[in-house]
Amino acid sequence: MVQFSEDKLKKVNEIIARYPEGKQKSALIPVLHLAQNEFGGWLSPETMDYVAGLLNILPVEVYEVATFYSMLNIKPVGKYVLEVCQTGPCMLNGSDEIIQYIEDKLGIKPGETTADGLFTLKPAECLGACGYAPMMQLGKFYREHLTKEKVDSLIEECKAGTAKVDS
Amino acid sequence: MADVPNFKVTIDNITVEVPAGTTILEAARKIGGDIAPPTMCYYSKLKGSGGKCRTCLVEVSKGSEKDPRPMPKLMASCRTTVMDGMEVKNITSDRVKDARAGVVEFLLINHPLDCPICDQAGECKLQDLGYDHGKAGTRYEFQRRTFPKHNLGDKIQLHMTRCILCYRCVMTAEQLTKKREHGVVDRGDHAQIASYLDQHLDNEFIGNIIDVCPVGALTDRTFRFKNRVWFLKPLNAHRDCPTCSGKVTIWNRGDEVFRVTARKDQWGEVEDWICNECRFEKKKTSDWVIEEVSPVSRHSVINQNKYFNLDKPKETIDEIIGKKPRLFLDIHNVSKVNEKNRDLSMIEGPANSKDFKNKQQ
Amino acid sequence: MKLLLDKAHIEGIRYYDVWKKNGGYQSVEKALKMAPEEIVEEVKKSGLRGRGGAGFPTGLKWSFIAKPEGVPRHLVCNADESEPGTFKDRYLMEFLPHLFIEGMIISSYALGSNTSYIYIRGEYAWIPDILEQAIAEAKAAGYLGKNILGSGFDLEIYVHRGAGAYICGEETALIESLEGKRGNPRIKPPFPAVQGAWMRPTVVNNVETIATVSPIIMIGGEEYGKIGVGKSTGTKLISACGNLNKPGVYEIPFDLSVEEFIFSDDWCGGIPKGKKLKACIPGGSSVPILPANLLLKTAKGDTRLMNYESLADGGFATGTALGSGGFIVLDEDQCVVKHTYTLARFYRHESCGQCSPCREGTGWMEKILLAIEKGKGKLSDIDLLWDIQRRIEGNTICPLGDAAAWPVAAAIRHFRDEFEWHILNPDEAQTHNYGIAHYADPLEIAV
Ligand SMILES: Cc1cc2nc3c(=O)[nH]c(=O)nc-3n(C[C@H](O)[C@H](O)[C@H](O)COP(=O)(O)O)c2cc1C
Ligand code: SF4
Ligand code: SF4
Ligand code: FES
Ligand code: FES
Numbered sequence A: 001m002v003q004f005s006e007d008k009l010k011k012v013n014e015i016i017a018r019y020p021e022g023k024q025k026s027a028l029i030p031v032l033h034l035a036q037n038e039f040g041g042w043l044s045p046e047t048m049d050y051v052a053g054l055l056n057i058l059p060v061e062v063y064e065v066a067t068f069y070s071m072l073n074i075k076p077v078g079k080y081v082l083e084v085c086q087t088g089p090c091m092l093n094g095s096d097e098i099i100q101y102i103e104d105k106l107g108i109k110p111g112e113t114t115a116d117g118l119f120t121l122k123p124a125e126c127l128g129a130c131g132y133a134p135m136m137q138l139g140k141f142y143r144e145h146l147t148k149e150k151v152d153s154l155i156e157e158c159k160a161g162t163a164k165v166d167s
Numbered sequence B: 001m002a003d004v005p006n007f008k009v010t011i012d013n014i015t016v017e018v019p020a021g022t023t024i025l026e027a028a029r030k031i032g033g034d035i036a037p038p039t040m041c042y043y044s045k046l047k048g049s050g051g052k053c054r055t056c057l058v059e060v061s062k063g064s065e066k067d068p069r070p071m072p073k074l075m076a077s078c079r080t081t082v083m084d085g086m087e088v089k090n091i092t093s094d095r096v097k098d099a100r101a102g103v104v105e106f107l108l109i110n111h112p113l114d115c116p117i118c119d120q121a122g123e124c125k126l127q128d129l130g131y132d133h134g135k136a137g138t139r140y141e142f143q144r145r146t147f148p149k150h151n152l153g154d155k156i157q158l159h160m161t162r163c164i165l166c167y168r169c170v171m172t173a174e175q176l177t178k179k180r181e182h183g184v185v186d187r188g189d190h191a192q193i194a195s196y197l198d199q200h201l202d203n204e205f206i207g208n209i210i211d212v213c214p215v216g217a218l219t220d221r222t223f224r225f226k227n228r229v230w231f232l233k234p235l236n237a238h239r240d241c242p243t244c245s246g247k248v249t250i251w252n253r254g255d256e257v258f259r260v261t262a263r264k265d266q267w268g269e270v271e272d273w274i275c276n277e278c279r280f281e282k283k284k285t286s287d288w289v290i291e292e293v294s295p296v297s298r299h300s301v302i303n304q305n306k307y308f309n310l311d312k313p314k315e316t317i318d319e320i321i322g323k324k325p326r327l328f329l330d331i332h333n334v335s336k337v338n339e340k341n342r343d344l345s346m347i348e349g350p351a352n353s354k355d356f357k358n359k360q361q
Numbered sequence C: 001m002k003l004l005l006d007k008a009h010i011e012g013i014r015y016y017d018v019w020k021k022n023g024g025y026q027s028v029e030k031a032l033k034m035a036p037e038e039i040v041e042e043v044k045k046s047g048l049r050g051r052g053g054a055g056f057p058t059g060l061k062w063s064f065i066a067k068p069e070g071v072p073r074h075l076v077c078n079a080d081e082s083e084p085g086t087f088k089d090r091y092l093m094e095f096l097p098h099l100f101i102e103g104m105i106i107s108s109y110a111l112g113s114n115t116s117y118i119y120i121r122g123e124y125a126w127i128p129d130i131l132e133q134a135i136a137e138a139k140a141a142g143y144l145g146k147n148i149l150g151s152g153f154d155l156e157i158y159v160h161r162g163a164g165a166y167i168c169g170e171e172t173a174l175i176e177s178l179e180g181k182r183g184n185p186r187i188k189p190p191f192p193a194v195q196g197a198w199m200r201p202t203v204v205n206n207v208e209t210i211a212t213v214s215p216i217i218m219i220g221g222e223e224y225g226k227i228g229v230g231k232s233t234g235t236k237l238i239s240a241c242g243n244l245n246k247p248g249v250y251e252i253p254f255d256l257s258v259e260e261f262i263f264s265d266d267w268c269g270g271i272p273k274g275k276k277l278k279a280c281i282p283g284g285s286s287v288p289i290l291p292a293n294l295l296l297k298t299a300k301g302d303t304r305l306m307n308y309e310s311l312a313d314g315g316f317a318t319g320t321a322l323g324s325g326g327f328i329v330l331d332e333d334q335c336v337v338k339h340t341y342t343l344a345r346f347y348r349h350e351s352c353g354q355c356s357p358c359r360e361g362t363g364w365m366e367k368i369l370l371a372i373e374k375g376k377g378k379l380s381d382i383d384l385l386w387d388i389q390r391r392i393e394g395n396t397i398c399p400l401g402d403a404a405a406w407p408v409a410a411a412i413r414h415f416r417d418e419f420e421w422h423i424l425n426p427d428e429a430q431t432h433n434y435g436i437a438h439y440a441d442p443l444e445i446a447v
Helices: A006-016 A024-038 A045-055 A059-066 A088-092 A095-106 A148-160 B024-031 B094-109 B125-133 B168-176 B208-212 B276-281 B300-304 B317-321 B353-360 C016-021 C026-032 C036-046 C058-063 C088-095 C097-111 C127-140 C171-178 C207-219 C221-226 C258-263 C292-296 C308-312 C336-350 C356-373 C379-392 C400-424 C426-431
Strands: A080-084 A119-121 A136-138 A141-143 B006-011 B014-019 B057-062 B086-089 B156-158 B182-185 B192-195 B218-220 B233-238 B247-253 B256-262 B289-293 C074-079 C115-120 C156-161 C202-206 C235-242 C248-253 C277-281 C326-331
Touching: A006 A024, A024 A045, A024 A059, A024 C156, A045 A059, A059 B182, A080 A095, A088 A095, A088 C235, A088 C326, A088 C336, A095 A119, A095 A148, B006 B024, B014 B024, B024 B057, B024 B086, B057 B094, B094 B125, B094 C356, B094 C379, B168 B182, B168 B208, B208 B218, B208 B256, B256 B276, C016 C097, C016 C127, C026 C097, C026 C207, C036 C058, C036 C097, C036 C207, C036 C221, C058 C097, C058 C202, C074 C097, C074 C171, C074 C207, C088 C097, C088 C127, C088 C207, C088 C235, C097 C115, C097 C127, C097 C156, C097 C202, C097 C207, C115 C127, C115 C171, C127 C156, C171 C202, C202 C207, C207 C221, C258 C277, C258 C292, C277 C292, C277 C400, C336 C356, C336 C400, C356 C379, C356 C400, C379 C400, C400 C426
Parallel strands: A080 A119, B006 B086, C074 C115, C074 C202, C115 C156, C235 C326
Antiparallel strands: A080 A136, A136 A141, B006 B014, B057 B086, B156 B218, B182 B192, B233 B247, B233 B289, B247 B256, C235 C248, C277 C326
């Protein structure tokens, strides 16, 4: 069952309190981030219903928002989502090759997840690290100045469960 | 409202006086005829509607008496209020005509060419718009957009490919029902109308979303004589309804009511919202007190049985843009760069670090 | 001269103690002794222009905020920073959070906002921690909270994370998103200064704009206004990327020449491997791309400088814009068609989908550009692209439509020959590159 812990519920209330009274809908995106983190990296219909209940808004309002923002996943994703930027400045510095390399290495196409459920490759648009290209987002952090070797060791770290994806 | 001043506004050289706060569009409708810009998203009965489709763009050639400067951009007339002394060009502006043709083209590139099988054929605002402002044929050569199927229940049919995202149905649900169950999901050119988890829409006024839809994206599943509205006679009728005004238009042939809709005004807008029971359940002529034949005014196509022509895309450039494309040069003749296997950085050309450093010394 | 990054090199400057020891929070102390109107006046005198891209005078914007009785007002900082090529606000927030928070406090005080928000793009997931720590430190030191420094002014600052949508950088989309909705820009009027977040008067400013308020208060608006060139006052952060030896964030004086910025070792250090400069997009992906010849000199033959006026010299026919300061450099090996395609894909991906020209037009342009890039284009496609962008520009609800149209227009305007070459030599274009052989005469095609 989808249910935040006491701790997280406190956090939710803290977030709601940041906005004017009666405007608890404003907490929606921050709370969806929390929920996505807590409940398996994606927002299942059940999770969205739960959040709607917490904020006292209509389920369709959650659904509309969850489908709008690229960071919110409404389908299950792998444990590690490799979000490689492919926009102009990164492309100039070889992001296409990095994406191709990951495709070949993991045997998946952009948008797909490996059979073991470990990796999803998700090409991204400019993440604000253009000067440190090519780059990807892995969990909470950016991995910049990517090379094939760096990708190799990142993937190894993920497999070993030692990659830093959260603080 | 006694102290609202009246503003004079001139649209296509015709001057009207309207209360301050009136939009250009409403002022133009007051003049009527072709002066009123076409609307695909604005709906006077829905709060906050308009601004999205951009078909109603007009040129404001004079801002107001006080500040006569023209507005640099074309303005959405449905969301721009008049100022005293404002001058507006609609059909007298070439810029407007060009922009509107552009908007029509944009709305059509992904629109299916299924008018002959569409329930809305004959009543479709996009069809009207296409005749009045569009060009024959299409310059769009890619596959048209498709969407996963969504089911809104047994009363209302959604054909998402036909939707132009005017948001009217969303606003209708928001403003007429207590609990909105459908909305716009996803983003950009994938944005679509859907209900959460394919919920069936079943509020007692939800049927009105069919009437506000300017195209055939939302249609009546209980309509028993599809595709051929122009064979049906629209009659104004009423009944004693406990839920709504009961004032409707019935579309019947002989004694059978094929469809019930709300009555529409000259701009194609619903006069009174009607309830689901009137719309979906009362399909016998005896359910209704018939008043008169409804006037079919703006629904020009109904009488004329016109369709979009289904031209094949034109291939050659001159035909489409009316002039030859310009070719600057055949690169192989002028550039060393394109000689195969040439080291590009050896070619004399614009600045590089070395030049810069040399200059510095 | 450095006004923003002067302390960036100091070890530990991210933390309150170090910041305070190095003259931190003096601007807040000074500002809270002034009347709010005086601060607005100082900012007006400084000539500060919004650093988010549009360059609107900040003091003037502040003076527009409505002050209805009994209705709270809000300052919302735009930290959405998603314009390709732009990563300067990230630098400020990561390395100089207290400078930014000082700016937030002073600006909030000037505007009468007791609750201010920082709307940060969701992908910058680790930065809220840095900001929240800085906020907590400032609060502990008495610079935030109730009755700050005995001035009677109360202020809370909250960080609000977005979730991945460039359009939320547009100020009304940002407000919608802050309200927990889809990032659909609002139709204006009403403007945020009258009805913004929760229908309350709201000012939205860029991170760099807000941070700059702190040095303005320290040195005085008039002094700040004397720095720079003409209406480009003060200094500007530039985030340089693409093919450069030393990409990164720089604080530049407005009299710096573009050539020096690219090639001098004090700045970007030139182009890797001695390659030649082909083209540059100097102000974030939305502004027109310029070929090297027009980038370094204006059409009149003047040296082009890194400021609002000089970069814009010649209008869109032969000039470009400073925009957000996202400086993207393309070397001779880069393909303008491909680069333009990635930008078109970006704008299609980021369109909110509300209005028809942008929703349909961005996707159409992307498809045509991809076809050309893949060797499946037709010569007529170039004119078609031109026609599409022309009919998007100016006809949409928000400027994203323009932002999508301009890069395509400029690429065709200046590199039409490259497009033609691509189309006429489809196979060769898959393996070879057009290089920098020839620039189309910009004046000839400018429409
Ligand atoms: C599509 C779009 C994206 C934008 N993105 C940003 C952004 O990421 N950061 C920003 O500060 N301004 C952005 N802007 C500009 C803002 O709308 C607004 O003008 C700016 O935040 C005002 O702050 P300033 O006056 O301090 O520059 C964007 C505008 C548009 C139309
Ligand atoms: S379904 Fe019809 S009413 Fe609803 S948004 Fe689409 S076109 Fe408009
Ligand atoms: S221009 Fe594009 S992003 Fe802006 S409102 Fe229209 S569809 Fe949305
Ligand atoms: S283009 Fe990749 S981070 Fe900006
Ligand atoms: S009717 Fe005005 S924009 Fe759609």
